[in-house]
Amino acid sequence: MFTYLENISEFSEDTVKIYIGEIVLALEYLHRMDIIYRDLKLENIMLDDQGHIILVDFGLSKVLSPDSGYCAHRTCGTPGYMAPEVIKGEAYGFAIDWWSVGVVMYELLTGTLPFGVSENANSQRDIAERTMKMDPEIPPTLSQTAKDFILKMLKKDPKKRLNGNKKCARDIKSHPFFRGINWSDLQNKRLKPSIQPQLNSEEDAQNFSEEFTQQAIIPDSQGLVPFNTKQRLFRDYSYIAPQYLHQTECDTGPSTSRRRRKSPRRSVLPIRVQPYRLVRDKAPAS
Numbered sequence: 165m166f167t168y169l170e171n172i173s174e175f176s177e178d179t180v181k182i183y184i185g186e187i188v189l190a191l192e193y194l195h196r197m198d199i200i201y202r203d204l205k206l207e208n209i210m211l212d213d214q215g216h217i218i219l220v221d222f223g224l225s226k227v228l229s230p231d232s233g234y235c236a237h238r239t240c241g242t243p244g245y246m247a248p249e250v251i252k253g254e255a256y257g258f259a260i261d262w263w264s265v266g267v268v269m270y271e272l273l274t275g276t277l278p279f280g281v282s283e284n285a286n287s288q289r290d291i292a293e294r295t296m297k298m299d300p301e302i303p304p305t306l307s308q309t310a311k312d313f314i315l316k317m318l319k320k321d322p323k324k325r326l327n328g329n330k331k332c333a334r335d336i337k338s339h340p341f342f343r344g345i346n347w348s349d350l351q352n353k354r355l356k357p358s359i360q361p362q363l364n365s366e367e368d369a370q371n372f373s374e375e376f377t378q379q380a381i382i383p384d385s386q387g388l389v390p391f392n393t394k395q396r397l398f399r400d401y402s403y404i405a406p407q408y409l410h411q412t413e414c415d416t417g418p419s420t421s422r423r424r425r426k427s428p429r430r431s432v433l434p435i436r437v438q439p440y441r442l443v444r445d446k447a448p449a450s
Contacts, residue, residue, distance in 0.1 A: 174275040177306070177310050178358075179358040180272045180273055186217035188265065188337065189333070191262075192333040198227050198229065199225055199227055200226050200258055201219070201224075202241055203225075203245075204267075205244075211359060214357070215356070215359045228258075234258070241260075243292065244279060245267050248296045251296060252296065256322065257322070259323075260322070263317060266313075266318040267318070273306060273310065299315075299318075302314065309339075
């Protein structure tokens, strides 16, 4: 989706309705299994050979448990997509994924992020401040139902956000923006998406930007961890402490303007570093 939006700038509401609907179904499926996704953004939304949505990269996902009240606490995600309660370091639940749906829908319809673009203030802290304090500016070209849906998904208070922390997405599915959608047909891929990827083979990468396909291949994530004597203990962990970021080849800085950026936005470490415990990759941390 990232590459397509780069080329098209923005999608029509009829097109977005299908894609957002499929994303809602995917998140609802995860939530019913007590999984919180935590990193919904265009770079993690792929299209299959028929043009249907596929979510990828579950590196920040977590299984919530009743013992924790179905809440997580780790401040993580991607600037511009993170819900206010995550930025503030509060306990949060499934509602943060619905916030990100609102961000993605805004981005698909306008070509920009609701809180991530400003002429002179685009640091992570600036984006976080706007996310917590400002309301998104809705273009007059959007329909009333699209505007209402976005604003309800981007409620600062997760309890007032459309669908809240419910595992099912009934409230979202019944919103007027999705009027005319047959959810059974959508779930069974009987509704034809607007974009039909052109593929010559299963390994054809022509639909990916050369920005990605020309990048050097990193053999595995362990290579990102400094392997001096003191840090050898952490070889099997994927967390990289802030003080070691300068030793890696990954650029974790945010990029906020779709038309000006030349590098993908990466999931970043906490904006406000808090005490943490390391957990092996097979058991994702909160």
